Amino acid sequence: MRKIASLIALATTLVSAPTFAAPAPAVGGDALSIVTDLTTEVGQRLAGSPREAVARDWAVARLTALGFAKVHIEPFTIPGWERGAETASITAPVPQKLAVTALGYSGATAAEGVTADLVYFPTIEALKAAPDGSLAGKIAFIDHAMKAAQDGGGYGPFGAARRQGPTIAARKGAVAVLIRSIGTDHSRIPHTGVTSWAKDVKPIAAGAVSSPDADLIARLAGRGAALRVALTMTPRFTGEAPSGNVVADLPGRDPKLPPILVGCHLDSWDLATGAIDDGAGCAIITAAALQAAKDGQLARTIRVLWAGTEETGGFGGQAYAAAHANEPHALVLESDTGADRVFRVTFQMAAADKPLAERITADLARFGVYAGDGKPEGGEDVGFIAAKQKTAVIDLNQDMTRYFDWHHTPDDTLDKIDPAQLQQNVDVWAAVLRIVANVSRPIAPAS
């Protein structure tokens, strides 16, 4: 606890009033107000950027105004990265512009770009099968086939093209790699997202093209055309950069009971205002905590974690887990899958708590929510502490049918939020929090 106290002291010196100059609206504690104001008054808040720092200050002010206690920032640092120029065109067999964006932690081309033959791979498996050295001097293109699914199920397998594809292509000698966006839309808007470089690999330029551009590449490749592509991509690594978690408590009646931890992430990609990823999540958990307590103080404290730097590698969740490793947590929940309705609940709980899970399931039926078989582990924000402490986890599965249309794109804006679905989300969350935060007996570790 010393550690936290010292972090709080440090954070206090960093917090200043938001600089937003417009007349302040009445501070709304409902989810739509929170995500509206965050996206309007702060906007993009890339991990490690000055705007993420502004967002932390904004969060402290808002959580304080909403009556949370012990509102503070827990700073940490991350490897900084920022986007540069990004343009791409097919130059042969026919000139066609490509809508492209760099993946997070992409390397750079020369400032004047690179023009090279493009080698088409229908899947990441086909790329893996390419002979060593066969991509020397070339640009690899990885196609794949992610389709919309209610539980977002294709993101794991097809996202491998983004996460591992660049390393595989670099090892085979590629000068750059392009992938079909990991997304489910049909707009000329490419999807960013972080890539992971193996330690032995020097980052090359790695970008995503939009789905219609990938269709065009596939059509030309399918006709046997030799494709050449001109690519300029000049992101840069900026060294150690400041980030931080915002942590606040809605105090329970019994301070000796371990808290319920609810998490979201405050950082967004730089391309948009992060309304669904993850402004909505922070809005949902916060509004739900307030709603759960509005008819009277709860037995347990609900701790809200607005994590920093989720997008580029879960640094915020790891920092929270490290800082709070020795404090017990009763249960964790996370909201980081958009703003659409909750359709299912899953539990990772000890056998002794099966009656509690059944009680929650019974209560959620009125919202059209049913229990699924999954064994949730929490996401990047609360999953690290849960793994460390084997904390019980409840996952409120949101409908992700539309989520990957806009995920990690310039299209992650407020208009994508359906207020009715957002409110259903808050109502479900509040119902769960009202139950679990009033459990006075111990909630067991999950195993």
Place this chain on the structure above:
Amino acid sequence: MRKIASLIALATTLVSAPTFAAPAPAVGGDALSIVTDLTTEVGQRLAGSPREAVARDWAVARLTALGFAKVHIEPFTIPGWERGAETASITAPVPQKLAVTALGYSGATAAEGVTADLVYFPTIEALKAAPDGSLAGKIAFIDHAMKAAQDGGGYGPFGAARRQGPTIAARKGAVAVLIRSIGTDHSRIPHTGVTSWAKDVKPIAAGAVSSPDADLIARLAGRGAALRVALTMTPRFTGEAPSGNVVADLPGRDPKLPPILVGCHLDSWDLATGAIDDGAGCAIITAAALQAAKDGQLARTIRVLWAGTEETGGFGGQAYAAAHANEPHALVLESDTGADRVFRVTFQMAAADKPLAERITADLARFGVYAGDGKPEGGEDVGFIAAKQKTAVIDLNQDMTRYFDWHHTPDDTLDKIDPAQLQQNVDVWAAVLRIVANVSRPIAPAS
């Protein structure tokens, strides 16, 4: 007719083989093949640009391969214009990037851009009411409320913000003008489209922001915030530029009967490949003419006009009307509203031809098409000749519910075409052409 003959002779010298290097697919006469190949092998074809010239050559080769006769180019020139850099951000009260694109024939800012206060107008009427000189040194923003309609009905009234707004703002002293995109989508993709400058007005920078960006501007303005915007937009007027119409005949049995003229336009905006605007239209009219004649030669010639330079002012349609003013035309039809299904037919015909209209209506019922009350005049491609000659007009109204989501944007790509709806369109067109091209008695002028 001398004029046409000399144009044909001139055109012959301009036509060269397409430079597309991929192995040629079998030449398809179905609509999907035509629009697929045009968008894949040519891509964007801005009026007056080298790519529009490539498209003309491509069209001549394709129409010739499909068996059309007298395939030729009728050249003309237009005032050239091309896009430059285009970036915009809100700088106060909060830094936020705006997705922006220049309107056709927009003027330019200085190369380093301009930063100025933004004045918000909810409608073009509000802009008109602003006092003279009140916009000196400022950027005007015009919001409006176009919503999707099956017949595209809002485009006329709300499009005024784009067509007349910039002139009005310039007259009141504005240094630049931004409008909410004339469109019905919710993506971060702005819509271009031509603006019309009054003769006494020096063009200023005139652009459109995407719908979510316009929402953000409206939210900030609604909170009373003073907005400042940094805008860089460097398009340029390129002087007299070459364009041309591609004209071809599917010869009828009786060369003395005036032809049925079917029109589309070959040029596209530069932001995309022009799949729905108007590659689809050219594909539909061409495939339908072939389909109408596949069971035997028709009595009348069907003339296809793939007009150049529709987007920046209907120059192609005007050039056709001037060149062919003294040739009689029996009837005109145009396809320039996307690729979705035909839902309604309207007629501008003499009373004497009411039985013909009724016969067509009766035949189209099997496609779910009904007769409406409108009095069509043809569009920019065939409307000028129809107005000059009072030619009869049939309009096959396509479902435009989705059309303005993608119209004039980078999203006008092949994936937006639903093959089943495209085929219904061709089937309806072919049914109409089979009837009207087999009318051997005169078809009367509309009056």
